[in-house]
Amino acid sequence: MGTGRLEAFSDGVLAIILTIMVLQLKVPHDASLSGLTPLIPVFLSYVLSFVYVGIYWNNHHHMLHVTEHVDGAILWANLHLLFWLSLIPFVTGWMGENHFASAPAAVYGFVMLMAAIAYWLLQRVIIRREGHDSLLARATARDLKGKLSPVLYLIAIPMAFVQPAIAGALYVVVALVWLIPDSRIERALATRAA
Amino acid sequence: MGTGRLEAFSDGVLAIILTIMVLQLKVPHDASLSGLTPLIPVFLSYVLSFVYVGIYWNNHHHMLHVTEHVDGAILWANLHLLFWLSLIPFVTGWMGENHFASAPAAVYGFVMLMAAIAYWLLQRVIIRREGHDSLLARATARDLKGKLSPVLYLIAIPMAFVQPAIAGALYVVVALVWLIPDSRIERALATRAA
Amino acid sequence: MGTGRLEAFSDGVLAIILTIMVLQLKVPHDASLSGLTPLIPVFLSYVLSFVYVGIYWNNHHHMLHVTEHVDGAILWANLHLLFWLSLIPFVTGWMGENHFASAPAAVYGFVMLMAAIAYWLLQRVIIRREGHDSLLARATARDLKGKLSPVLYLIAIPMAFVQPAIAGALYVVVALVWLIPDSRIERALATRAA
Amino acid sequence: MGTGRLEAFSDGVLAIILTIMVLQLKVPHDASLSGLTPLIPVFLSYVLSFVYVGIYWNNHHHMLHVTEHVDGAILWANLHLLFWLSLIPFVTGWMGENHFASAPAAVYGFVMLMAAIAYWLLQRVIIRREGHDSLLARATARDLKGKLSPVLYLIAIPMAFVQPAIAGALYVVVALVWLIPDSRIERALATRAA
Numbered sequence: 001m002g003t004g005r006l007e008a009f010s011d012g013v014l015a016i017i018l019t020i021m022v023l024q025l026k027v028p029h030d031a032s033l034s035g036l037t038p039l040i041p042v043f044l045s046y047v048l049s050f051v052y053v054g055i056y057w058n059n060h061h062h063m064l065h066v067t068e069h070v071d072g073a074i075l076w077a078n079l080h081l082l083f084w085l086s087l088i089p090f091v092t093g094w095m096g097e098n099h100f101a102s103a104p105a106a107v108y109g110f111v112m113l114m115a116a117i118a119y120w121l122l123q124r125v126i127i128r129r130e131g132h133d134s135l136l137a138r139a140t141a142r143d144l145k146g147k148l149s150p151v152l153y154l155i156a157i158p159m160a161f162v163q164p165a166i167a168g169a170l171y172v173v174v175a176l177v178w179l180i181p182d183s184r185i186e187r188a189l190a191t192r193a194a
Numbered sequence: 195m196g197t198g199r200l201e202a203f204s205d206g207v208l209a210i211i212l213t214i215m216v217l218q219l220k221v222p223h224d225a226s227l228s229g230l231t232p233l234i235p236v237f238l239s240y241v242l243s244f245v246y247v248g249i250y251w252n253n254h255h256h257m258l259h260v261t262e263h264v265d266g267a268i269l270w271a272n273l274h275l276l277f278w279l280s281l282i283p284f285v286t287g288w289m290g291e292n293h294f295a296s297a298p299a300a301v302y303g304f305v306m307l308m309a310a311i312a313y314w315l316l317q318r319v320i321i322r323r324e325g326h327d328s329l330l331a332r333a334t335a336r337d338l339k340g341k342l343s344p345v346l347y348l349i350a351i352p353m354a355f356v357q358p359a360i361a362g363a364l365y366v367v368v369a370l371v372w373l374i375p376d377s378r379i380e381r382a383l384a385t386r387a388a
Numbered sequence: 389m390g391t392g393r394l395e396a397f398s399d400g401v402l403a404i405i406l407t408i409m410v411l412q413l414k415v416p417h418d419a420s421l422s423g424l425t426p427l428i429p430v431f432l433s434y435v436l437s438f439v440y441v442g443i444y445w446n447n448h449h450h451m452l453h454v455t456e457h458v459d460g461a462i463l464w465a466n467l468h469l470l471f472w473l474s475l476i477p478f479v480t481g482w483m484g485e486n487h488f489a490s491a492p493a494a495v496y497g498f499v500m501l502m503a504a505i506a507y508w509l510l511q512r513v514i515i516r517r518e519g520h521d522s523l524l525a526r527a528t529a530r531d532l533k534g535k536l537s538p539v540l541y542l543i544a545i546p547m548a549f550v551q552p553a554i555a556g557a558l559y560v561v562v563a564l565v566w567l568i569p570d571s572r573i574e575r576a577l578a579t580r581a582a
Numbered sequence: 583m584g585t586g587r588l589e590a591f592s593d594g595v596l597a598i599i600l601t602i603m604v605l606q607l608k609v610p611h612d613a614s615l616s617g618l619t620p621l622i623p624v625f626l627s628y629v630l631s632f633v634y635v636g637i638y639w640n641n642h643h644h645m646l647h648v649t650e651h652v653d654g655a656i657l658w659a660n661l662h663l664l665f666w667l668s669l670i671p672f673v674t675g676w677m678g679e680n681h682f683a684s685a686p687a688a689v690y691g692f693v694m695l696m697a698a699i700a701y702w703l704l705q706r707v708i709i710r711r712e713g714h715d716s717l718l719a720r721a722t723a724r725d726l727k728g729k730l731s732p733v734l735y736l737i738a739i740p741m742a743f744v745q746p747a748i749a750g751a752l753y754v755v756v757a758l759v760w761l762i763p764d765s766r767i768e769r770a771l772a773t774r775a776a
Contacts, residue, residue: 016214
């Protein structure tokens with residue numbers, strides 16, 4: 001089976017996750033500019049999560065681009081990733097509405113950690129099928145980012161109970177690290193073309 | 195007509211069903227971890243329904259993969275299946291918010307039973323068009339799982355009024371039985387290739 | 389330009405309309421079966437609208453299947469159709485929650501009338517581009533159904549203020565008339581193939 | 583990488599934005615026609631935003647039609663555009679529910695200005711990749727509309743605090759200017775074909 005329908009379904013779920021989050025921005029009854037002030041933390045958590053979902057879509061796009069066939073194991077590993085990503089609107093809303101309090105900030109990190117693990121699992125399952133000599137295997141051989149993110153999440157989760165701002169800063173750092181699209185795959189593709 | 199647009203539309207509906215369910219997880223006003231405690235039954239029913247929708251997507255994917263043409267009857271049999279699946283977010287929320295009480299647990303089983311019947315009907319309509327000698331007809335000739343699930347639902351529905359936990363356990367059993375993707379079709383494909 | 393992206397976008401909008409309607413079915417706090425009783429009119433209006441959206445998707449699918457190219461006018465005629473269809477969840481909820489009262493039943497008919505006109509306009513715009521000798525032009529030359537539906541809506545709208553049940557019955561009649569997929573196009577395709 | 587998945591993902595997000603806006607039209611409890619009166623401003627702002635999202639989809643469709651390859655920069659420029667568009671349901675609801683009051687009308691213009699800038703940035707990034715001799719570069723060389731819209735938004739934003747009706751009128755003017763699909767690209771395509 002080709003990757004077409006897996007990509008289409010994942011695109012659908014990611015597009016809805018992205019757009020559902022904006023529903024957390026409840027329309028204020030106050031018609032003045034100051035009516036927006038209480039929404040600022042909700043808006044900031046929306047921006048953060050929008051970037052995260054954008055990163056996942058971007059990397060997913062790159063990864064599936066170098067995948068040729070899917071089987072049952074890949075379909076389920078992908079659904080497992082979508083499960084953790086589907087919880088992002090909930091934790092985003094909880095964190096935003098509570099002004100980045102400790103527990104919501106820690107749970108946010110936990111969901112992000114599980115999503116990172118799910119992504120890594122999906123990558124392993126695809127590489128197992130495509131072969132260790134495949135483009136994807138070589139492109140992700142070192143995978144510094146993939147190893148750094150879970151470590152930063154694991155630091156951020158307990159830190160949220162000490163000082164939530166540190167956890168928040170770590171989430172921004174992870175997002176910035178990933179914001180650069182997966183140039184490893186683009187480089188590997190260029191090498192192959194050469 | 196090819197199956198492309200039928201698959202795209204079904205993917206869209208299934209992706210939205212999956213993601214709408216998470217809206218039942220209402221963001222709590224309590225910012226402590228204990229604020230999540232009342233959400234545990236809603237979360238568990240979400241996990242169960244996520245797996246069910248994942249199974250339907252997975253099997254639908256496999257079934258359409260071996261279908262070559264669609265006609266009006268197939269389009270309507272597919273819409274009929276989507277109708278019952280569209281009720282899953284409602285019954286999931288009702289069951290979760292009422293901590294797996296009898297009536298919601300029974301209605302959950304009823305919707306699952308109707309979805310299973312709708313899936314079976316869709317399969318029959320496709321086989322009628324593709325021919326009894328088709329890949330799909332041979333792959334689903336025995337169809338033990340397809341016969342077992344409705345029986346388990348039919349046991350679970352009255353059981354929900356005796357002891358809802360038994361109904362819940364039966365729904366988990368059905369999910370586990372199906373969690374293994376439809377290897378019958380993969381096997382039939384492999385046989386053809388050989 | 390091909391029809392691919394127009395179909396994908398329309399599928400997305402129709403899939404969301406279909407699934408958003410189910411959000412009108414608010415999860416009751418009552419955990420007994422009788423908790424579902426007040427939802428019956430909402431559920432019936434959901435079933436009616438689900439069938440209507442299914443009919444539109446079905447006919448849209450058939451119509452675009454015999455369309456080869458799209459231009460700006462077709463894109464806008466299609467968006468115009470999607471606009472009226474996007475109001476279906478609103479009128480469905482209004483009619484269901486008010487137990488098929490006069491005004492909601494009349495407004496429901498009005499939205500359906502506008503959607504029917506928008507569909508007819510889209511069909512005209514496509515035929516103008518494809519030519520009066522095209523498959524679509526010949527398949528819809530008589531178009532009895534397309535002429536009957538607006539007439540029935542125009543009767544149902546004032547009737548809703550006399551006796552809403554008659555309006556409701558007329559909406560069911562229109563749905564039944566259309567439930568049979570657009571065999572005209574299938575027949576025209578078969579003729580061409582012969 | 584081809585443009586397929588970028589288009590599919592954007593279509594998904596735009597389709598959801600379009601349909602989520604209609605959720606702002608809250609079903610009234612009043613079953614009479616006068617129950618709809620308070621919804622008129624919400625409805626008018628919905629119509630305006632529907633046309634805007636339609637314009638973006640239309641132009642996006644045309645732009646990607648003449649784009650051959652996408653890279654990481656294009657993916658992110660596209661996500662940036664989708665971010666600003668995702669705020670449209672929020673500002674539409676805020677403006678509609680407050681009967682086009684000053685602050686909501688100004689913020690509406692601000693979001694539209696940022697979306698216009700994001701669209702222009704996406705266009706630049708694509709042209710940089712496709713080459714200044716590309717079809718898109720030539721089709722958008724003069725780009726009168728693209729230069730006029732931000733100017734009109736910049737006038738409308740302060741005007742909203744003087745007289746919101748003027749801001750509203752300017753938004754309608756921008757929509758009318760763009761309602762004519764991007765015939766520049768269609769013309770450029772026709773020239774190439776000749």
